[in-house]
Amino acid sequence: MEDRPLRILHCFRSPIGGIFRHVRDLAKEQAAAGCEVGVICDSSTGGEHEEKLFQSIMPYLALGLTRMPIDRSVSPRDIPAFWRSYKQIRSLRPDILHGHGAKGGAMARLAGTALRVNRYRVSRLYSPHGGSMHFDPTRLSGWLVFRLERIQEWATDAIVFVCEFERDAYASKVGAPTVRSEVVYNGVGESDFEPSLxxxxxxxxxxxxxxxxxxxxxxxIDAFARAERILRRPLSAMMIGDGPQRDDYLTMMTVRGLGQRIRMAPAMNIREAFKLGKTVVVPSRAEAMPYIVLETLAARKPLIASDVGGIAEVLGRGSKAMAAPGNAQALAEIMAESISDPEWAKRNMPQPEHFHEVFSSQTMAARITNLYKELADFARVESR
Incomplete structure (x- = not known):
């Protein structure tokens, strides 16, 4: 690279959940390494909690924050959205365009390819983050999504998977990547490694x-009720988050008579959330490499999870802290055992030192930034 900071733009749709956390951590680490970083994402998603998170990373965004309406599903409104994003990207003159998730990946790769047509060298990267990999390839919608994934490889310089599971899912549903690909585990920052009591x-x-x-x-909710029956005594739980089915779960708790023992609260800072519960449960039906798993283990809190995505790559294959996805009885049995056995967490959680070595944001950002530099150097040589 020339003797100037690497200019990096992260593109994604929804500023909530794991993708947003991933980009925030990358932005902080890459800015600390001397890079100039910017973000482009949707303006119609997120609330007060997300606004606070944006404010926390603004000092790291030398290329600024651009927000514009970006639909979740494919629609005719994508055309003006992509045109606006292209003009903004062109004005910022990035060396690296890293698209996260299906919409972010399409935005980065289409804009990057248009810039290349105009003889502007820019490297185009894509990270699925689970997203499109959750589609069923036997359905028409899944078939179309995976064909689009394959077509877009011609506009891709590298694909970065967050875990081996995601890489394997891509190979199974889309096909083995025809471009460079790397597995770089998600990581969390040093402040996340402070134990939470x-x-x-x-x-x-x-x-x-x-x-x-x-x-x-x-x-x-189902597993909680079953765990109470196994232990033959009442338990307590907290559910923290926002989402379109909140009322459905509230009704489910009320009908089962659990309203007094399971409380609900809106999304909040994860460190504050950790204070409200002893053991974290991640009962997902599908994941890639969920940050809640990494944040929980970094804070040295006990974890029980579904055996989905890359969670087994963190807890270990065959871990007794995992249940089959959607199996409330199996999850309940683990929950009950974690309550009745004082040594359960000690036996089933990973060693903190090894966990830190593999899953820190410094390790993650260093590997991804080194990949950026290799691609940028190659693009510079290729353009001569």
């Missing part, structure tokens, strides 16, 4: 995440 009145179990069936809140 629960409040004296903390609930036995804690759910933190989107309130939608894909993330398994209904499985959590």
């Amino acid at each position: 629960p409040n004296p009145d903390a609930a036995d179990f804690l759910y933190v995440g989107m309130l939608r069936d894909l993330k398994g809140p209904d499985v959590f």
